Amino acid sequence: MNDDALAALSEILGDGELLLDEADRARYASDGSGLKGDLPLAVLRPATTERLSQAMAVCARFQIAMITQGGRTGLSGGACVAGPAVVLSTERMQGVVEIDEDAMAMTVWAGTPLERVHDAAREKGLDFPVDIGARGSATVGGLIATNAGGIRVLRHGMMRQNVLGLEVVLADGRILSRLGKLVKDNSGLDLKQIFIGSEGALGVVTMAVLQLKPHAGKAMVVLLALPDFPAALSCLSRARTMFGDRLTAFEGMWPDYWDFVCGEARLARRPVSGTHGFYVLVEIADTDPADIENWFMALSEEGLVEDGILAQSIAEARALWAVREAVGEVDEALGPHINFDLGVASSRLGEFCEACDRCLADVDGAGRALKVGHVGDGNVHLLVAHDGRTETIHDIERAIYGLVAEWGGAITAEHGIGRLKRAWLSCSRSSEEIALMGLLKQALDPAGLLNPGIYPVPEPGADETGRHAC
Amino acid sequence: MNDDALAALSEILGDGELLLDEADRARYASDGSGLKGDLPLAVLRPATTERLSQAMAVCARFQIAMITQGGRTGLSGGACVAGPAVVLSTERMQGVVEIDEDAMAMTVWAGTPLERVHDAAREKGLDFPVDIGARGSATVGGLIATNAGGIRVLRHGMMRQNVLGLEVVLADGRILSRLGKLVKDNSGLDLKQIFIGSEGALGVVTMAVLQLKPHAGKAMVVLLALPDFPAALSCLSRARTMFGDRLTAFEGMWPDYWDFVCGEARLARRPVSGTHGFYVLVEIADTDPADIENWFMALSEEGLVEDGILAQSIAEARALWAVREAVGEVDEALGPHINFDLGVASSRLGEFCEACDRCLADVDGAGRALKVGHVGDGNVHLLVAHDGRTETIHDIERAIYGLVAEWGGAITAEHGIGRLKRAWLSCSRSSEEIALMGLLKQALDPAGLLNPGIYPVPEPGADETGRHAC
The missing domain is CATH 3.30.43.10 (Uridine Diphospho-n-acetylenolpyruvylglucosamine Reductase, domain 2)
Incomplete structure (x- = not known):
């Protein structure tokens, strides 16, 4: 330097x-x-x-x-x-600055790990609802910069929906501060929206005001074995009607994932026996177990569920969650693979996954595909094993992202573009959209100093090498 | 032309x-x-x-x-x-294009009135939760362009939180379309956020995908008479803990508003007798009336409520809402007045309103002030009568917006800047923020053709005449 x-x-x-x-x-x-x-x-x-x-x-x-x-x-x-x-x-910018219990708002430094936010909220009888597996290390600033999702998006939305205020430093050092704990503010453009999900390309978040929620109450955990994906959509629809916003998670596991995790890889104990077409893990807060049993009985009578288990203790609930959370350990057990994070309209997630399987069957060197995801959010994590060859990786990416383009989906629903997916952006976004992203980047960081190359902005007339057409 | x-x-x-x-x-x-x-x-x-x-x-x-x-x-x-x-x-761009029940998503033309959206959702057993008094005329596009709020923000957020996709035409005629019903999409910048709340200055919304919600169930309506504003915050906190997201509205009325509407102006029948320090109208969905009575009894024992009434029929519920909704008729009854729409941290709304009263007492020509608002959102509609003189109007605005600046609040929480408030923007936003709004305007509409003058952007070196310093 x-x-x-x-x-x-x-x-x-x-x-x-x-x-x-x-x-x-x-x-x-x-x-x-x-x-x-x-x-x-x-x-x-x-x-x-x-x-x-x-x-x-x-x-x-x-x-x-x-x-x-x-x-x-x-x-x-x-x-x-x-x-x-x-x-x-931001690792030295840590700590909770203030919790305003009446406003249910926490002011916190960007470098604070998510788990500390959870703990500080719980001490006041409140919750911060965004939760992801990396909670011990992932920071508030990183969650905001990537608009993190996780398992409670169904009820509480992504990070964007849970931020009341931001302090950001722009590329030239100017500080933009709006930490007023305002739930409603239509005084001109809501500038914080531009920085949420911008992956470090438009500014650096230093502090945030997070919207806390009332504590959700005791969570009941249910695992359902279903004949197929459409049954999951029906169960979800009935659960929404019956439990409203007390439904906090509705996670789906395809048989490929289930059998790998509970069988071959032995990453979790199989909670229900037999072979089924789809599995869902449901979390319902603050509800009489009798209501959940009634819901289950009604689903059974309709032929929507084949088997199910309601956790009777915290240990049992953890054992059910273990099957879903084993996705973190699959990385090692599966060998070389690509971890896709795809989004489509939630109503079409099942068909989309079938289309993925069909098109992977035609790719030389592609191995098994495991699918686990967030049913209500139209978001599937598709893990595709491969033979390790660069060409195979590219063929798999081309096949899957091409399908995303056909379906009008998202090449990344929650993880972000980063360096890994920027080359495929045109499979999700039109040339008009990408051009507008470039205009915004240029307006905020004209010299292109913040995360250069990571942010997928083709400058006018720039060399397009390294980008894939869809 | x-x-x-x-x-x-x-x-x-x-x-x-x-x-x-x-x-x-x-x-x-x-x-x-x-x-x-x-x-x-x-x-x-x-x-x-x-x-x-x-x-x-x-x-x-x-x-x-x-x-x-x-x-x-x-x-x-x-x-x-x-x-x-x-x-x-947009008045010829009307109609619901599609309702996807599984995705709970409605694709709709921008010119469609809100009430048609409500009706179409209800026909499918779903709700669109954003609601405002002007529902019969206000359109989807207008609600998006102004990021409309209303009475259910407490539970469902503002318009921004209820939009899944947008189609927008930019100033030069380019079409930006993202109508994919994606709940989660981190594929590059979330461009729709820039247009929501931009008041026609950055593009024209032509179509939107709205996120519907499960039908909230039967609403119970309660009116509480309280000793003071802090008691309202305590009642709200207890209601949030007890009812969670089934709490759908928590609207506050100060005695000045209550006495004017139920007394002098005879715009509504007085639902509870006596004089109290504060009044709240609470709506709770899908709950056993016995639970609401228990909540009320607990509040009474703590001395938080002085009187209250739980509507026993739809007619009674309407009569309670009538007091709150009479704000629409106050406009005529009050004579010349300014209608402020102010936001502060919800925990400080009571103190802020006291400060408003104190500072108005010093303004020559200012008459009575009526206050009604959304307690949980930190949003008060302050109606200040005056003698009709231009100088008085300016003095009142200077006093109130000056206070907003001191308190780090919003000069408009939900109505938007429009032409009426643009001159006061610096009372809510820093010069860095206003400059950034200008940069974004310049990037999207370099010739300044969309709603020129309405959008409060000082171009570099532009004449600042007509703007008020705070």
Whole structure:
């Protein structure tokens, strides 16, 4: 890095806020994507917004690229370093600043792990409803930058729906602060929406106001074995009518996933015996078990369910969830594979998955496909094993993303584009949409310093090499 | 209007899609704001997105300003014509295109009135939860362009939270379409967020996919008379814990409003006798009346409520709602007044209203102030009577918006900036935020043709005349 830039940064950043040692820097090269990242020029981890702002202004002056990192748990490579760049880490911006119980609002630093947010809310008898497996490391800032989803989207929406206010530093160091705990605010454009889900390409989140919810009450967990996917949609529809917003999760597992996890890979105990066409894990909060039994009886009489189990204890509930959560361990057990995160209209998720299976059958070198997902959200995580060849990987991606394009779906429903999926963006978005993303990027970061290359913006007249047409 | 432009528009637009007669045009000059609008040059009301796109491209070519109108019910003047401009009306883009019951998604043309959306959803046993008084005329496109709120924000959020997809025409006629019914989609920036709440300044919404909800079930309506505002926050907190998301409305009325509506102006019958410090109207869906009585008894024992009534029939429920909904008739009964729509952190709404009263006492020519609002949302509608003098109006606005600035609040929580409030935007938003709004406007509509002057963007170096510093 330029000596003048280094001197300027050293003046701004205090003890431990600037890492230059190679061994230190090496820890910040990549994230949860499995991609190999480049060694960052330096790691900047200021503890205040003010110092981050000053440091970013220096980087802007010296035209140094900046990659923002939270807990580095992202699965799409959005925090992975590529090319000469410094890392901006929020790890020293931690802690809950305030909980306003009447407003049910928590003001929190961006570097705070999600689990601390959960705990702090629970101490006040409240919940923060967004939840993902990486809760121990994933940070508030990272969840906002990727508009994280998870298992409670069905009831509470994605991260976007749970953010009341943001403080953001722009590419040139300007601070944009709106932390007023306002539920309703139509005073001009709602600028925070632009930064939520922008994957570090438009600004760096330093602080947020999160909307808390009343504690959901005791959760009942039910596992249902069904004849097929359409039965799952019928069960979901009946559950919505009967339990309303007390229905907090409705997770689906296809037999390929179920049999691998409970059989061959032995990652979880099989909760119901026999072979079935589809499995769902349902969580219902704050409800009389008798109501759940009535729901189950009605479904059985209609022939919608073949078997089912209602957890009678916390241990039993955990055992049921274990089948669904084993997806985290499948990564190792399955061998080389691609982890797709696809979205379509929720009503068509079953047909879409059948189409995926059909088209994978024609791809040489593609192995088994496992499917697990969020039924009500139209979101499936499709894990496709392969022979490890680059060509096979590309053929599988082309086949699946081509299908997404045909179905008008999302190439990533919740993980984000990052570095892994940017080349396929045109399978989900029109050229008009991609051009508009480019316009916004240009308006906010004209020099293209924030996560360059990660954000999928073709500049006018730019070389399109590396992008795949759909 | 330029003859060539007129000829080009006449070629694109069919029978009844182009109004040039002065009497016809006069009906499109203004909206629900009470502002006097200018006569539009022409009214364009194409029935298809394609023809709107072509017509807008013509306007862009001839540098003709465009004001978009839906049902013209907006209260801030966002659809009011100012200066030489054509009106783009969505009134011929009406109708429900599709209801996908499994996905609980309705695809609908932008010009469809809200009430038709409600009815169409109910026919399928579903609800569209956003509701406002102007439901008979207000259109889907207008609700989206203003990010409408209303009485069910507490449970279902504002319009933004209930839109799954949008089709938008940009200033130059380009069509941006994303109507895929995707609940989850992190494939690049979520562009629809930029258009929601942009008040016609960034694009024209032509079609939307709305997220429907399961039917909420029978609503119970309770009116509570309380000692003061803090008691309302306590009642709300207890109701949230007890009823969770079955709590659908929690509307507050200050004694000034209550006494005017039920006393002097005789706009509604007084449901409870005596004088109290605060009144709330609570709606709880799908709940055993016994649970509501238990909640009420617990509140009484704590001294939080002084009196209350649970509606025993639909007629009684309507009579209770009548007090709250009389706000629509107050406009006439109160004489000259300003209708503020203010937002602060919900925990501080009571104190904020006291501060408003104190500062109004010092304004010469200010009359009585009535306050009614959405307790859980931190949103108060403050109606301030005055002597009709321009100077008084300005002094009242300066006093109240100055207070909003001090409190970090919203000068408009749900009605939008429109023409009425744009001059006060700096009381709610920092110069960095306003500059960023300007950048976005410039990126999307560089010639400034969409609702010019309505959208509060100071161009770099522009004359600031007419804007008030806070």
